[in-house]
Amino acid sequence: MDQAGAGEATAVAAAVCVTGAGGFIASWLVERLLARGDYAVHGTVRDPSDPKNDHLRTLDGAGERLRLFKADVLDYASVASAVAGCAGVFHVASPCPAAKSTNPEVELLAPAVAGTLNVLRACREAGVRRVVVVSSVRAIFINPNPPEGPTMDEHCWSDEEYCRATESWYCLSKTLAEREAWAYAEKTGLDVVTVCPPLVFGPLLQPTVNTSSLFLIRYLKCDGVDAMDDGVRNMVDVRDVADALMLAYKSPEAAGRYICSAHARKVSEMVSVVRSLHPNLNYPNEFVQLVGDEKVFSSEKLQRLGWKFRMLEETMKDSVESYMSAGILS
Template structure:
């Protein structure tokens, strides 16, 4: 119960990663002040009140001691992120801000990483490259993170950035999100990214990393939290056949000439491991994802 007597605000709290952050924070004894776009939208908020935690700790308001900012749920990303940070500057009670960015703000650039390259926290996506390739999600993430870091530096704010990859694992919300939707497509025999290989990271690991970053005084800068192991289509198919016996993924596509650089790069996760994060095996994440989807009648 590390969080007893401490208050954390989670913005965009009804989202996939944010819901898990709320759940884990409450389990650790924190009081969570959750912000959502519409508190009256029961379809998007009821799952937060159904967590197996002390309901009275979940409060919809502001003035937190710590803040976890879900930039991907604020539209537009850059303006929304800065608006929240500007509010934080005015509130002396906010001691540390954790910004959820993405690997999309790390790996989108013109210089190919290659199968033997190593991606770490020193790498940043190139906005010009994102524009040229029409990678608008990567562009929004890159610009939002860049502006947030500039603002934090100018205002002496304790800002930490988390850069998760393709996140899967059980869902708490009642609707399908993009990354878990990838698993749904795979169970249908499709290869949604036409890549032949995938790098997954478990939502529970990502969420715990956010909390560890709050709790570790020495935590600083960026943290890549991406799956250290690459799963081939054959690896994925082997796991999913437990649920779809006649599954055959991607055999109707000719993927032999697909550029695998964005998938087969090596990723350095030593920094996030220093927070005490151990990675859930991909097989476990895939199984738990499918079981969760079945339970919610989304598969």
């Protein structure tokens, strides 16, 4: 276990644990928690000495209130060590392979479900007050018989058999993991809240590029590709997701699932915003309109907690400037 900062400072702040602390969403959540000044953060990472986690140590307050734990969600003992002494836990870690999985049962489904159950069991044993689980809208909309109308809310669930039939393995992993979380909460009485974001963009804190960011980057580095699809995509800023997770944890009235989606726009609209700021990137020559019902996710329930989100233009601008600073775009 690595300890960033001496232990005495953490004794005066409420401790919370963030699993997968070095990831895209989790890094911003750690930043938000430390910025408040009244939280000590236990962050789980696979290897605290790995340079890819160094960005966490540079965050304001990290020297006094951040401890990095070597932990794997499939290893219960390591999870329990990180969760011990925490009032709250944010379970953000989730397997998400960059390429198509060759063994989804091993690479995605088992880790997602077993990892979530390990975290929840450790939380119950440690007397954690509330667990906030990051799920996904992919646990909501993959269904051959969706509800009437374009808008989907927290009552909607992806169909597990349909996910298997269409080989939507990541969607299935998020669906199974969230279902298991709710089953465990009902059985034990553990206070669980889930947050379901769509595509997540925004500036990078971590040195690696996450899957959602890669989705946007491929439209900005086409390298001679003539046409790309122009479907409607639901998206949200990573900083707004971090704020939503904080709200889900701090609000006494928070309960159940929360969709965390800000905008539903065609890809061409997103790209047009970036083009107005950076006209010389390698954009697609044209977009091909996709045919089909486009779903929009309602975040009304989350907004009733006081959640607010950024304008699309701010998210696109900050995302691209971050990619340029990291040398991903030029």
